[in-house]
Amino acid sequence: MRVSFIIPNWNWKQLLDECILSIKALTGDFEKEIIVVDNASEDGSAAHVKNTHPDVICHCGKENVGYAKATNLGVSKASGQMLFLLNNDVRLSPDCLQRLLDCLNDNPRAGAAVPLLYYPDGRFQISCRRFPTPAALALEQFRVFSLGRFKKWKLTQEEHLCSTQVLQPMASALLIKRECWDEVGVLDESFPIFFNDVDWCYRLYRDTNFTIAICHAAKAVHHEGVSVNRLGFKKKINFYKGLFNFYRKHYLTKQN
Numbered sequence: 001m002r003v004s005f006i007i008p009n010w011n012w013k014q015l016l017d018e019c020i021l022s023i024k025a026l027t028g029d030f031e032k033e034i035i036v037v038d039n040a041s042e043d044g045s046a047a048h049v050k051n052t053h054p055d056v057i058c059h060c061g062k063e064n065v066g067y068a069k070a071t072n073l074g075v076s077k078a079s080g081q082m083l084f085l086l087n088n089d090v091r092l093s094p095d096c097l098q099r100l101l102d103c104l105n106d107n108p109r110a111g112a113a114v115p116l117l118y119y120p121d122g123r124f125q126i127s128c129r130r131f132p133t134p135a136a137l138a139l140e141q142f143r144v145f146s147l148g149r150f151k152k153w154k155l156t157q158e159e160h161l162c163s164t165q166v167l168q169p170m171a172s173a174l175l176i177k178r179e180c181w182d183e184v185g186v187l188d189e190s191f192p193i194f195f196n197d198v199d200w201c202y203r204l205y206r207d208t209n210f211t212i213a214i215c216h217a218a219k220a221v222h223h224e225g226v227s228v229n230r231l232g233f234k235k236k237i238n239f240y241k242g243l244f245n246f247y248r249k250h251y252l253t254k255q256n
Contacts, residue, residue: 002031003097003175004080008070009088010039013048015223016088020053023086028098030082033057037074039064066192071171075181083181087172089223090117099218100175107164111180111210114169115218116160125222128155128166128214131202132243166214167205171197173220180210188249194242202250 005023009016016036023034034056038046046060057077061070075083084097092115100113107113117125130136132153139145139152146152155166174197184204187196204210 001029001082001101002033002080003082003084003101004033004035004075004078005084005086006071006074006078007034007036007086007088008039008067008074009036009041009045010064011041011043011045012088013041013043013045016045017048017052018091019086019088020049020056022091022093025094026092026097027094028101030097030101031080033078033080035059035074035077037061037070039066039070066189068187068189068192068196071196072186072189075186081178083176083178085171085174085176087222090173091221092173093219093221096173096218096220097175100215103213103215103218104175104177107211107213109209109211110165110213111183111204111208112174112176113213113215113218114166114174115215115220117170117172117220117222117224120221120223124157124160125224126154126157126160127172127222128160128163128169129153129198130155130167132198132246160214161216163214165211167212168198168201169212169214171200172222172224177210180204180208183208183210190249191242191245192238194239195246196242198242198246199249202246 036049036056036058038060040061040063046058049056049058071085096115103113104110117127119125130153135150136153139147140154188199191199
């Protein structure tokens, strides 16, 4: 079993190095292939990877093409039967990957699996959501958990710990079977930063018989948003652009 780790990177040399080291420290019965797609970083990230981790495949872009395109490029270079989409600000626990592989083996319908995520200070991180229907977003905004059959967008901590299947996890740490990726298709590059993972999960449940499992035994640390936070006010603009594009694609047009 070969697992290909796909890591887009933009100006986070230190966290990227920690991420790679956590991959190399993983324990279990598998081969590892690490692919970094650098989006024209100016902090020496690419040179550091090439000098410090010569076994890592590093593609150096001439411009920042965004998360979706960088991920698709990384997948196109991958040879693994399993694809692990990984943010550069994630640090995996040593047994994380083996736990995820065991979870997929125990759940034949699952085409992908995610670990539980924690902040660096140990706090639990809400990483899974329902799909962003207008009702779900409205309840989220007003901090109402449910209204009739409608529930808010983000899952609670209890729902994370009690669920075995989730609709839309963040793609910060997402292990995917190659056949599932091929059936769902690549990330939609019209969502360069936000909602490409939402769109991909939506297509998984709409177009395939696969599900996404959440593995309670697998754990990882996630700094959450360190790259996109550098966008400042543009972060919020890009978020709402992604949300509008998601609605336009899946709700406002007949052909997706």
